[in-house]
Amino acid sequence: MKQTEPRRVDKFWLTLIERPAVFLVLVLIGLGMLPVAVWMDLRAISDASLRSQAVDLDQAIGKIRTYYAQNVIARVQQAPGDITPTHEYHETPGGIPIPATLSIELGEVIGGNDHNLQYRFVSDLPFMERGSHNLTPFEIKALNDFRQSRDPADLEIAYEGSIFDRKIQIASPVLMGEACVSCHNSHPESPKTDWKTGDVRGLQAITISQPIAANLWSFKYLLLYFGCAGAIGAAVTALQWHQATRFHRMNVNLEHANSEIAHLNKQLTSENLRLGAEIEVARQIQMMVLPTKDELGGIHELEIAAFMEPADEVGGDYYDVLQLDDKVKIGIGDVTGHGLESGVLMLMVQSIAVALQERGPSDPRQFLVALNSAICRNLKRTRTDKHLTLSFLDFEPNKVTLSGQHEELIILRDNGQCDIVDTVDLGFPIGLDEDIEPFIETRELAFGPGDLIILYTDGVTEAENPDGVLYGLDRLVASARRHAAPKAGRVLEGILADLKAHIDTQTVHDDITLMVIRHK
Structure with missing residues (x-):
């Protein structure tokens, strides 16, 4: 009877049957990978959520500033009186902040003591009496990109963080309008007097942070479901392992029973192998000389x-x-x-x-x-x-x-x-x-x-x-x-x-x- 060599997959399962501890370790590793998979999905969801929040907040602040400029400042300028739009409105009687000043101070209000949200309205060309805005590398890169594209809808987005928390930074350009150009080019403290409509004055940057670990418990039902499913699967696997062990013992007995037949078969074929070996040796000798x-x-x-x-x-x-x-x-x-x-x-x-x-x-x-x-x-x-x-x-x-x-x-x-x-x-x-x-x-x-x-x-x-x-x-x-x-x-x-x-x-x-x- 011809003995067939076991396939690799059969050898693998036979090895597991003979070593139940190894099989148990593999099952535990498989179950332990479940939280890792959930964690990776949670990180992807967190990135998408942070991006959506940052984009929405950026657009909302931009609309507020536009509304303020068109419906407050414009009306004040059209009806001269005791109210004066100025960036020094604190020292000016009847003064109200101009849109840029409103945005800068709005960032302080929005950020406040909330470490998970920051808003900055900054420029690399501040007014002379103001200190430097200390731009971050991300903000410097964003300004350079905006001035090359000059696209008002352009966005710069970057992700940071470790496996435990995620942070998104989003920046949008602030472009000079006609009224802005006229004011800035004539202002005595302006760092630049050749502004043109459409130039990038600065940018508004929003940073939102979110700890991933805080949201992990949100998947408690999913984790519980998979844990129960894993336990049931482990029980079924144990039952199959028990049955496989029985079949393995039967196969071992059959192999012992077939060993005598295989031995006889080897004896019958040994003479043919010897004759074949003689022919091959003689052929090799003939070629070597x-x-x-x-x-x-x-x-x-x-x-x-x-x-x-x-x-x-x-x-x-x-x-x-x-x-x-x-x-x-x-x-x-x-x-x-x-x-x-x-x-x-x-x-x-x-x-x-x-x-x-x-x-x-x-x-x-x-x-x-x-x-x-x-x-x-x-x-x-x-x-x-x-x-x-x-x-x-x-x-x-x-x-x-x-x-x-x-x-x-x-x-x-x-x-x-x-x-x-x-x-x-x-x-x-x-x-x-x-x-x-x-x-x-x-x-x-x-x-x-x-x-x-x-x-x-x-x-x-x-x-x-x-x-x-x-x-x-x-x-x-x-x-x-x-x-x-x-x-x-x-x-x-x-x-x-x-x-x-x-x-x-x-x-x-x-x-x-x-x-x-x-x-x-």
Whole structure:
């Protein structure tokens, strides 16, 4: 039976079931957040209420001042007598305050001892005999903004306060009318005598404060409702937690009952996993020992392009490029069979060949003899019957020395001539016999600038098309002639394209390895 991994949300609830104290803490935190939410809503309501009050009060005072100027001062001025509008009305018999003076003193009356409400009628250009109004930063900014906009309906609003109280400041511009301009420009104590109608003389500012905590109890019924709802929810949750605990215990019992089935299922699949692991290990080994692009491209006077494609099963094709100082040795081979043993044998060949290239004999025949001896000793230890065909090419200026038994060697000359070199008489399969020295021969081949050497494994020539026809050596030679180019990579790509076209939809049963070596 397949065991499914619990979802994250299920793991979360299982954790809570196993830790009731954590669950209780989460419930209490959820209930404790309710007053915070109410507090935040109350703060928003307070801001909206304060704004509405401040705007209404600002408009009311403005209307009072306008009414006073139009219906009191204007009538007095139209009927000269003993009543005189002046800002010094306290010292003037029959004097009454002008609108500005009325507004200033009205602020003192409105503010009074009420710390929650303040009204100021101020200017940064007071009359000479009056002291500075000591404008706040908010009032200075408002004056600057009003003088830029010159809009009588403009308002400046700012909020202040902590989480326990809120305060709103609102300011509106005081503009010069025609009568104001005439009076101020001719008054001896006026700080400015070039006033124009519409200029901003000053501003009226209203500040209203309101403690939030004082209104929190206004939500007592809402808080009581949510508290009761939370208690009911906690009770229902506790009941569900109890039921969930019972189901959890049942699930634990079921899991124990299924554990034996799962164990048997693992035993049944372990063999498949082992076989899959062998194939993957062998495939990784095969890829790790291949020469890198830098190694292929870093050889003087040689341009090398190589391709290897394992079949469905891991094979044992081998190719390598060994370079030590000015000595270059290229090997290609094919291990019998497939699977992990073939891959391990390929790795043995690669490791021993590298070691021999570093410290072994330079003679090609003795190189193969020493390699075969080491392979045979290792095969005895592993008790396998694997072996491989293996050939090496030792490169020298304008020639190459071929040793060992493998597939035919193809040399495509720069002048168009094609030589096929059989390697049957040049060696013996590696790993079959401890003493192969009598069978090892070498053959020197001319290899000049522009010449191409093509190496391959039988996975190329024995590749079948859907009708079962092999690709064969003749098609390989014809493809090499057809795609002959100054670049080894171009030749390799052309041959592979022809090979893939031949295979078409047919299953590949063996590894395909192909190398193209060009003398620069």
